[in-house]
Amino acid sequence: MSAVATALGLAMAALGAVPATAAPAPAPAATTVAAYAGSAENAQANKAFFEAVMKSVAEKRAANPRALAVTVVYSAANAPSFRTQIARSTQIWNSSVSNVKLQEGSNPDFRYYEGNDSRGSYASTDGHGRGYIFLDYRQNQQYNSTRVTAHETGHVLGLPDHYSGPCSELMSGGGPGTSCQNAQPNAAERSRVDYLWRNGLAAAAAKVS
Numbered sequence: 143m144s145a146v147a148t149a150l151g152l153a154m155a156a157l158g159a160v161p162a163t164a165a166p167a168p169a170p171a172a173t174t175v176a177a178y179a180g181s182a183e184n185a186q187a188n189k190a191f192f193e194a195v196m197k198s199v200a201e202k203r204a205a206n207p208r209a210l211a212v213t214v215v216y217s218a219a220n221a222p223s224f225r226t227q228i229a230r231s232t233q234i235w236n237s238s239v240s241n242v243k244l245q246e247g248s249n250p251d252f253r254y255y256e257g258n259d260s261r262g263s264y265a266s267t268d269g270h271g272r273g274y275i276f277l278d279y280r281q282n283q284q285y286n287s288t289r290v291t292a293h294e295t296g297h298v299l300g301l302p303d304h305y306s307g308p309c310s311e312l313m314s315g316g317g318p319g320t321s322c323q324n325a326q327p328n329a330a331e332r333s334r335v336d337y338l339w340r341n342g343l344a345a346a347a348a349k350v351s
Contacts, residue, residue: 177264177303178281178290178315192300192338194267198251211240212339214298215247221254224277224291228254231292234325235299238332242299242339252298262316263290265297273298285316289325300338301331 199212218228232244252273262281267273275294282290293315297303307314309322312331327335 178262178285178293189302191265191267191273191297194273195251195298198273212242213245214242214252215245215250216298217248217250217253218246219253221256221277223256223279224254224282224287227277227282227287227291230288230325231295234288234292235295235327235335238327239299239335239339241336244295244298263294265294281316284320286323286325289322290315292325292327296327296331296335299335301327301334 195214199214216228216232218225221228232246236243252275254275254277256277256279258280259276259278261278263276263278265273265275275291275298277287277291277294289312293312296313301313303315304311304313305315305317307317309318309324310328312324312327314322
């Protein structure tokens with residue numbers, strides 16, 4: 143794919159200046175984007191991101207093919223302003239599902255970036271087995287920042303956007319509005335991730351066997 147899927151962010155109110163210490167790191171050029179809010183659902187972008195992460199994980203399965211859970215490694219080095227939210231998001235997902243675990247480390251399967259983008263926050267892949275999550279400053283001032291981070295991380299784990307859902311549904315993203323504070327996946331979302339990665343574990347093991 144060669145064109146970025148258009149995902150214009152919500153019009154952001156003036157919510158104060160961006161922290162002076164948070165210099166945005168340039169994010170890689172992307173070909174597919176699954177945004178937190180303000181775009182039509184893009185199932186193709188969701189699927190591409192998940193498959194990029196799965197491919198990266200599968201390539202490393204040979205080192206530990208008998209692991210009970212798939213470990214997905216991330217880097218937060220390029221999103222220092224959001225380290226707390228990323229850590230909380232990781233804790234939320236790791237306590238919610240059993241077939242996949244998120245872990246910060248070297249040789250990451252995906253990366254977090256931060257900065258300003260008119261599209262808001264989004265998950266993206268370049269179509270070559272590499273993915274990243276971009277966290278937009280203004281959007282994270284307007285919405286619950288841990289919810290934004292956990293939502294975008296949900297794309298890493300295979301979940302699509304569902305903006306028409308209630309606040310209790312993490313992947314409803316910005317749909318329920320700025321008053322929504324929920325950062326936890328619901329039972330259906332947890333079950334879906336475990337299902338995907340139970341199958342993903344078998345697929346990854348098969349690729350390196």
